[in-house]
Amino acid sequence: MLELSPALVLFVFLTFTLAGVVKGVTxxxxxxxxxxxxxxxxxxxDAASLLLLPSFATNVWQLLDGPDLFRTARRFRLMMAGVGAGTVATAGVLSGGTAAMATAGLGAMLALYAAFALxxxxxxxxxxxxxxxxPTVGLVTGALTGATGVFVxxxxxxLQSLGLEKEELIQALGLxxxxxxxxxxxxxxATGGLDVSVLGGSALALVPSSLGVAAGTRLRRRIxxxxxxxxxxxxxxxxxxxxLGA
Known part of the structure; x- marks a missing residue:
């Protein structure tokens, strides 16, 4: 069980504020x-449990704000089926006794994505x-999501390679x-890794993440x-x- 000390609460608040700013800008x-x-x-x-509600809320908003939810869902239904199946299949890596492996996998995913984008x-x-x-991309994405908690x-x-219009791409990413x-x-x-007591902290994290998204949206117009x-x-x-080296 994750104990939310005052120092950890502050760290979580600042983390979700920063993450919200990034979401607002990018x-x-x-x-x-x-x-x-x-x-x-x-x-x-525990980190994955904390991000569930802020991630769900901001991404549902992004999904519903797009041009044609039905068309997007129909086009990518097999990809989403793969995402769901792959995530559930590998979630035991996060919730099991393989924390070191999950942390290293997370580090590798972050570094790989950043290097590819740069x-x-x-x-x-x-x-x-x-x-x-x-569906193949969906399955691989799901497998990596379940093992690391990162969706990218x-x-x-x-999705960026498909040549979608800007709003279509944003909606597809939201989906x-x-x-x-x-x-x-x-x-x-399903694998016993969801600590219900952490969901209270996840709900509270909606506040800094929302503040961060609002600040990031304003910042986007200035930089x-x-x-x-x-x-x-x-x-x-x-x-x-x-x-990765931890």
Whole structure:
């Protein structure tokens, strides 16, 4: 059971505020930042439990704010099925007695994503291969989500490769992140890794994350998004390498 001391409460508050700012500026990153930072002070399954409600709330808003939820859900239904199945299947890595493995895996995921994004690389457009590639990407993303609590690889680069319009991409990302959050909660609950007492802290984390998103949205209008993104990714790479060696 995670004991929320005053120092830990402050750290959680600042973590979700920062994660919310990143989400407000870039449209993503709340689970990635919060999972990475919380893993410095808590077991991976506790960190994952804390991020569930803020992640769910912000991603549902992002999903519903898009242009055509029905069309997006229909197009990516097989990918989402893969995400759900893969996440539930590997959630035992987070909730079992393999905390060191989960932390190292989380570090590797953060570092891999940051390095890929910083490189400016992009996956080729799948074309007709989308029909079978989408469920495969979903399954791999789910497997990595269940093992590390991070939703980004390879779903984010894959969705970016499809040539979607900006609002369509944001909605598709919101759908992927929402399904990942629900599946992670289900997987943790099924494997005994969901500490109900932590959900109170997760509910409280809605406040700083919402404040952070609002601040990040305002900040986005004042700074160059690419500059912020570069600083964010460098920090994420350093955090990932630290966790990988921890």
């Amino acid at each position: 449209g993503m990153g709340l689970p990635t930042v919060s999972m990475g930072l919380l893993s410095l002070v808590a077991a991976p399954q 490189s400016g690389s992009a996956l080729p457009k799948p074309g007709r291969a989308e029909r079978w590639l989408s 690889m390879p779903a984010v680069p894959y 992927s992140f929402t399904v990942s959050t629900v599946a992670l909660a289900a997987g943790l609950a 160059a998004p690419q500059t912020f993104r570069c600083v964010f990714l460098v920090g994420l790479l350093a955090l990932g390498l630290y966790l």
